[in-house]
Amino acid sequence: MKRSLMGRLWPNLVAVVMFVFCVFPVYWMFATAFKPTGDIIAEDPVWFPTDATFEHFKTAVNADHFWTMAGNSLIVTLLAVVFSLIIGVTAAFALARMRFKGRRGFIIGFMLAQMAPWEVMVIAIYIIVRDADMLNSLIPLTLFYMVMILPFTLLTLRGFVAAVPKELEESAMVDGCTRMQAFRRVILPLLAPGLMSTSLFGFITAWNEFPLVLVLNKEAESKTLPVWLSSFQTQFGDDWGATMAAASLFAIPILILFVFLQRRAVSGLTDGAVKG
């Protein structure tokens, strides 16, 4: 009896410790962002922001170019996601539904592309973009982010397409639809959840991308939020309230997306990342 009580207690205790380990940094970011400066530099930490203030958020939002860079981030990310979805869903359809020479080769090729060492290729990309006279432009960023998220989008969507019963498509074609119409009217609506979750993951990747934009876009007008945040940290050094407010502003969209994504997160990632 005593042993089973202990046996039940232990996992729960460990779970609580683990929970704190996971959540504390996130909590501390938000808590600091809302604390008045006096509380932040108190001798003993103030664990809960009782006199919550929006002061630091104002500092962050009013910092140079915040809105420009937020806009850049949003534009680049959304365009990259939309393009990779359009390109990805057609390719996914071919890979999931058709038999043709080299199909396996293409699948393996995209799996390889998914592991591309983007972090290491910044020098080569920098030279290419410079020679194309496109430094400090959002166009190369959009294109590279699109290709960065394309393999994942494509391979995951392949799984979703394959999960739609062939019979649905065939019966639509018996009813007189062309293959394209069958795809548009029957399969595409069924793919909606798949499109949702893959595009959210694409969004997160592009929203977070740091090395490329760091190298390619040196002018303030063309930077995106990750670079803004890292330079903000350097610039505001000891103003941890403002820095944490900035970090919060950057993280909030992703945290919200993840809440939506949570249910799909597991199967989406295992199918897309682990398997291919």
Next chain:
Amino acid sequence: MTVQKTERPPSGPTEVQTSDGGPRPGGPRRSAGRLTGVTPYLLLAPAIIVTLLLLGWPLVNNGILSFQNLNMRQFILHLTEWNGFDNYKEVLTGEDFWRVTGRSIAFTAVNVVLIMVLGTLVGLLLARLGRKMRTFLLVGLVLAWAMPVVAASTVYQWLFAQRFGVVNWVLAKIGFESMADHDWLATQYSTFFVVLLLIVWMSIPFVAINLYAATTTIPKELYEAASLDGAGAWKQFTQVTMPYLRPFLYATTFLEIIWVFKAFVQVFTINEGGPDRLTEILPVYAYIEGMGNQHFGMGAAIALLTIIILLAITSFYLRIVLKQEEDEL
């Protein structure tokens, strides 16, 4: 659009039809066989073209640059000076590269071992918890998982800040008085420790949640059969749980190796590879040599060597994936 009728497409190589072992007998399979010709290639073309252009070309370009003497002067004047294998000679005969490589491998190993062990334990823990407690922990894991890297590293800088950092305060309170004003980013190992904690913290959720998901797919009958055979808890774990999870653990481990090996952002944002370049791992080293010190050709050579090391790791992983794929097709 013109190709899809129910008849054989008018154009396209005929051998495509038989590529999967000859024409198939009638029935629905046959109609699947007819949907070939050029259509799949047309559908794939955009994806392939952009990938080759935007991923393939930088890779090739990186190779080309690595055989050039490309520094600030040549860069500004747009000069192309070939210097053969000089970059490689210099990199491979110098001490730095090997030191950084060794450091990268050790760094990756420590991280991945910690991530896999802790992640697996948390995953198994999730499977043992009650429903409420499990949801509670899952929420925590998802929050850590969702934090963007740059935001997370900024938060870690604050947690470990020399003054008013909460970590130093806690350490001082529990008796390590000397830690009250400790500067974590002043030495190699303590900087690495902060980076390590950041990476482990960010990576555990992926392993744990996926592993938990995998345990839910283990058929209950296997445990019943095992307990009928008289297997105890430990035996059930080693005989049923582990073998079932093994392919999964392999795949996750390789993914983590690849990710940690390329952990540019975490290392760079915490302390830019410092102090004194002592925490540079290969991608950061390539970046600092290439972009920072404007030895672009040299940086490209380091980058290519890094990619080769990465490929060696990846090929091992790919073979496993390939096998899986074979089973499926």
